Amino acid sequence: MANLETFKSEATAWLEENCPASMRKHGGGADAEFTRKKRSGDSLLWLDRCAEKGWIAPSWPTEYGGGGLSTEEHVALVGIMKKMNIPAPLGGMSLTMIGPTLLELGTEEQKKEHLPGITSGNVHWCQGYSEPNAGSDLANLQTKAEDKGDHFIINGSKIWTSGAMHADWMFCLVRTDPNVQKQKGISFVLFPMTDPGVSLSPIKLISGQSPFCQVFFDNVRAEKSNLIGKVNEGWTVGKRLLQHERSSIGGGGSSRFGISMTLNDAAKKYRGDENGKIDDPLLKLELTRQDIDTQAFALTTKRITDETMSGVTPGFATSMLKYYGSELTKDSAEMMVSIMGPQGLGRDDDRDNFSDDERGSTRAWLFTKALTIAGGCSEVQLDIISKRILELPTG
Amino acid sequence: MPLILNDDQKLLKDSAKDFFSKSMPVKQLRQIRDDEVTECYSTDSWKEIVDLGWSGITVEEEFGGLEFGYLGLGVILEEGGRTLAASPLFSTCVLGAAALSIAGNQEQKSELLPLLVQGDLILSLAIEEGAAHAPQRTRTTASKSGDSFTINGTKTFVLDASSADKMIVVTRTSGEAGSNAGLTLFLVDSNSKGVSITSHKMADSRNACTVVFDNVSVPAANVLGQVDNAADDLQDILSIGQICISADMLGSTREAFERTVEYIKMREQFDTILGTKQALQHRAAQLYTEIELAKSVVIAGLQAIDEGQRGDALAKTASLTKSKVGETFTLASSEAVQMHGGIGMTDEEEIGFFLKRARTTEHTLGDVRYHQNRYGDLLGL
Numbered sequence: 073m074a075n076l077e078t079f080k081s082e083a084t085a086w087l088e089e090n091c092p093a094s095m096r097k098h099g100g101g102a103d104a105e106f107t108r109k110k111r112s113g114d115s116l117l118w119l120d121r122c123a124e125k126g127w128i129a130p131s132w133p134t135e136y137g138g139g140g141l142s143t144e145e146h147v148a149l150v151g152i153m154k155k156m157n158i159p160a161p162l163g164g165m166s167l168t169m170i171g172p173t174l175l176e177l178g179t180e181e182q183k184k185e186h187l188p189g190i191t192s193g194n195v196h197w198c199q200g201y202s203e204p205n206a207g208s209d210l211a212n213l214q215t216k217a218e219d220k221g222d223h224f225i226i227n228g229s230k231i232w233t234s235g236a237m238h239a240d241w242m243f244c245l246v247r248t249d250p251n252v253q254k255q256k257g258i259s260f261v262l263f264p265m266t267d268p269g270v271s272l273s274p275i276k277l278i279s280g281q282s283p284f285c286q287v288f289f290d291n292v293r294a295e296k297s298n299l300i301g302k303v304n305e306g307w308t309v310g311k312r313l314l315q316h317e318r319s320s321i322g323g324g325g326s327s328r329f330g331i332s333m334t335l336n337d338a339a340k341k342y343r344g345d346e347n348g349k350i351d352d353p354l355l356k357l358e359l360t361r362q363d364i365d366t367q368a369f370a371l372t373t374k375r376i377t378d379e380t381m382s383g384v385t386p387g388f389a390t391s392m393l394k395y396y397g398s399e400l401t402k403d404s405a406e407m408m409v410s411i412m413g414p415q416g417l418g419r420d421d422d423r424d425n426f427s428d429d430e431r432g433s434t435r436a437w438l439f440t441k442a443l444t445i446a447g448g449c450s451e452v453q454l455d456i457i458s459k460r461i462l463e464l465p466t467g
Numbered sequence: 468m469p470l471i472l473n474d475d476q477k478l479l480k481d482s483a484k485d486f487f488s489k490s491m492p493v494k495q496l497r498q499i500r501d502d503e504v505t506e507c508y509s510t511d512s513w514k515e516i517v518d519l520g521w522s523g524i525t526v527e528e529e530f531g532g533l534e535f536g537y538l539g540l541g542v543i544l545e546e547g548g549r550t551l552a553a554s555p556l557f558s559t560c561v562l563g564a565a566a567l568s569i570a571g572n573q574e575q576k577s578e579l580l581p582l583l584v585q586g587d588l589i590l591s592l593a594i595e596e597g598a599a600h601a602p603q604r605t606r607t608t609a610s611k612s613g614d615s616f617t618i619n620g621t622k623t624f625v626l627d628a629s630s631a632d633k634m635i636v637v638t639r640t641s642g643e644a645g646s647n648a649g650l651t652l653f654l655v656d657s658n659s660k661g662v663s664i665t666s667h668k669m670a671d672s673r674n675a676c677t678v679v680f681d682n683v684s685v686p687a688a689n690v691l692g693q694v695d696n697a698a699d700d701l702q703d704i705l706s707i708g709q710i711c712i713s714a715d716m717l718g719s720t721r722e723a724f725e726r727t728v729e730y731i732k733m734r735e736q737f738d739t740i741l742g743t744k745q746a747l748q749h750r751a752a753q754l755y756t757e758i759e760l761a762k763s764v765v766i767a768g769l770q771a772i773d774e775g776q777r778g779d780a781l782a783k784t785a786s787l788t789k790s791k792v793g794e795t796f797t798l799a800s801s802e803a804v805q806m807h808g809g810i811g812m813t814d815e816e817e818i819g820f821f822l823k824r825a826r827t828t829e830h831t832l833g834d835v836r837y838h839q840n841r842y843g844d845l846l847g848l
Contacts, residue, residue, distance in 0.1 A: 336848060340848075349848070350848050357843065359843070360842050360843035360848065361839065363846060364791060364842060365760075365791075368763060371470065371760075371763035371767045372759055372760050372762075374470055375470035375762070375763045375767075378470045379471055382469070392755070392756050392759055395756060454748070454749045454752040455748070457752035457756070458749065458752045459748075461752075461755065462728050462748075462751055462752065462755060464728070464731070464732065464742040464747075464748050464751065465732065465743050466743060467739060467744075
C-alpha cells in the first residue's frame with residue numbers, strides 16, 4: 073500500500089503541474105468526445121500531455137500507448153481527478169467500447185494497428201450496429217458483406233450512428249451468411265470512414281440537435297485483417313462490446329448537458345419559500361425519493377465495481393446497471409424541467425428569455441429519453457435479466 | 468472501503484447460512500406459533516446462538532465479546548432473516564448491546580455486557596408509544612424524588628419484553644412532548660413493582676408487548692447516559708438498530724424472491740410454464756434490480772457503523788437503508804404471494820410468513836414514511 077500512496081502523491085503533483093487551469097473550471101470537459109483534429113488551445117494541450125503520459129487510457133498496457141496502471145492505481149487516479157475537478161482528457165466509445173473489446177478479443181496485429189490511434193487521441197471511432205429494421209431486435213441486421221478473398225465488400229445502411237460526422241473509423245456488425253439462424257451469420261469488421269462508398273445523412277432529433285447520422289454503404293471495402301473474431305461469429309464479439317457500452321450509458325448525470333444546478337438546488341430556487349425551504353410536501357417527497365434512489369444506485373455501481381476488482385465477473389449485472397441507471401437519469405431530467413415550470417420548456421435558440429441552465433435542462437430532458445432506448449432498450453435489459461440472471465425459461 | 472465482505476466475514480456468512488437452514492428453518496417458527504411458546508422463540512436455539520459466540524459479536528473483547536463488528540453481525544442477521552429465525556438477537560444483541568455500549572458507564576458495561584454475551588441477560592428497548600415511530604414525542608415521564616426516579620406511562624410494541632430480564636426505557640424527565648431535549652434512558656428490571664407486561668400475539672408469530680409503568684421506582688444509578696440529554700445517544704442506538712433490522716429484512720426479502728422465482732419456473736398453467744410469460748419476467752427482473760440496490764444500502768450501512776459514522780450522518784445513512792429495504796421487502800413479499808397465486812394464500816405454504824414478517828419489521832423503528840421524511844429533513848429540503 074505504501075506504493076499506492078507514493079503513486080497518489082506523484083499523480084497529484086503531475087496533475088497540478090500539467091492540467092491547464094481552464095480545464096478545471098465548469099465546462100472544462102466539454103470537448104472530451106473530440107480527437108486532436110477538433111481541438112485547440114488548452115483542450116488540445118491537455119490531450120497532448122495526457123497522450124504523452126499514457127493517461128488517455130491509464131489502465132491499458134504501455135506497449136499500446138496506455139499508462140500501464142494497475143486497477144487500484146487507475147481507481148485512485150480517477151478519484152484524484154474527480155476531487156481536483158479535472159475532466160478526463162478523452163471520452164467516448166473509442167475508450168469505453170472498441171478499445172476494451174480489442175484488448176480482450178483482438179489479435180496482436182489488430183491491437184498494434186488500432187490501439188495507438190486511440191491512446192494518442194488521433195482516431196475517432198463510431199459504432200455501426202442499429203439499422204432501420206434492426207433496433208431492439210439487433211440480430212435482424214441486413215447490411216451485407218460479400219467475401220472477396222482478402223477483403224469484404226459491404227452494402228447497406230446503419231442508423232443512430234453517434235458522432236459519425238467526426239469519425240475516422242467504424243466498428244460494424246455485418247451479415248456474412250443470410251441462410252442460417254440470424255445470430256449465426258453475423259461478422260464484426262472494422263473499416264475507415266474515408267472509404268469513397270461511405271455517405272452520411274444527419275438525423276435531427278426532438279431536442280433540435282443532430283448528434284446522430286444514418287450512414288449508407290455503397291461497395292465499401294473492409295480488409296480481412298480487420299475482422300475481429302471469426303467469420304460468422306461476430307454476434308459474440310458484438311454482445312461483449314455491448315456489455316462495455318452498458319456500463320458507460322447507465323451513469324451520466326446532468327454535467328454533460330452543461331447544467332450547473334442540482335435538482336435540490338433548482339427546487340429551492342424555483343419553488344422555495346422566502347427562506348429557501350420547499351413548502352410543497354409532495355415535491356419534497358419526490359426529491360427525497362429521487363435522492364435516495366440516486367444514492368442507492370451509486371452504492372450499487374460501487375459495489376459491483378468492488379466485486380469485479382475482487383475477481384467476480386460482472387457479466388449480466390451490466391444490464392441491471394444500464395436499466396436502472398438510464399431510467400433514473402431520465403426521471404431526474406424530467407423532474408428538472410417540471411420544477412422549472414414554463415422556464416424549463418423554452419426553445420434552444422431563445423437565449424434572450426431562457427438561461428443556460430434552463431436550455432440545458434430542456435435539452436437534457438429530451439435527450440435522456442434516448443437513454444432507455446439506445447444500447448438495448450429497458451425492455452430488452454429486463455429480458456436479459458430474466459433469462460440470463462434469473463434463468464427464467466423461454467416460451 | 469470496498470463494499471464487499473472480507474474472507475472472515477464470508478466464512479461467517481456460510482456458517483450462519485448452514486446453522487439457520489439446519490437448526491432454525493421456517494418450520495421451527497410455525498411450530499413455535501402452533502405450540503404457543505411464551506417467549507415466541509426456542510430457548511434451545513438461542514442457547515446454540517450464544518454458544519456460537521454470536522450474542523457478543525459486536526461487544527468489545529474486554530467485556531467478553533468477539534469485537535468482530537457490524538458487518539459480521541449483519542451477515543448473521545441476514546441469514547437469520549432468510550429462515551425467519553426467531554430469537555432475541557435483535558432486541559438484546561443489537562439494541563440492548565448498542566444502548567449499553569453507547570450510553571452506559573464503565574460500571575454498567577462491565578456488569579451487564581458479559582452477562583449479555585453469555586446469554587444470561589435478555590434486554591428490550593421500550594420506546595414506542597403509538598402507531599408512528601416518534602421518539603421526540605415521548606410522553607412517558609420519569610420524575611426525580613431523592614435518589615430515585617418514578618416512571619409513569621405506557622410503552623407499546625416492545626419487542627421480546629415477555630422474556631426480558633431488563634428493559635431500556637425511553638422517558639421524559641423534562642420538556643414538552645415533541646422536543647428532543649429532556650429525554651432520559653433508564654435500565655428497569657422487568658420484575659420491578661408497578662411494571663405490568665401484556666404479551667401480544669403478532670401476525671409474524673413473534674413477540675411484542677405493551678408495558679405499563681405505574682409509579683415504578685428506579686434508583687438514579689440506573690440512568691443510562693445523561694439525565695435530560697439522551698437524544699444524541701438514542702439517535703445513534705436507533706440508527707444502528709435501523710441498519711441491523713434492515714440486514715434481517717434483506718435476508719427475508721432475498722429468500723421470498725428466490726422462492727418465488729423457483730415457483731414460477733415449475734408451475735404450469737395454460738399448458739406452459741408460468742415463468743415464460745413476459746408479464747411475470749419483467750416484474751421479476753425489476754424486483755431483482757430493487758433487491759440489488761437493497762443489498763448495496765445494507766452493506767454500506769453496516770460498514771458506516773463499523774467505520775465510526777455517528778450523529779446526523781449515521782441517521783441519514785440509516786434512513787436511506789431502512790426506507791430502501793422497507794419498500795423492497797413490502798414489494799417482494801406482496802409479489803411473492805401474488806405470483807404463488809392461490810397456494811400463496813394458504814397457511815400450509817410458507818410464503819405467507821414472509822408477507823407477515825415484512826409488515827412487522829416495516830414498523831420496527833420507523834416505517835418508510837418516517838425514514839423518507841427524516842431523510843428529506845436531513846437533506847435540508
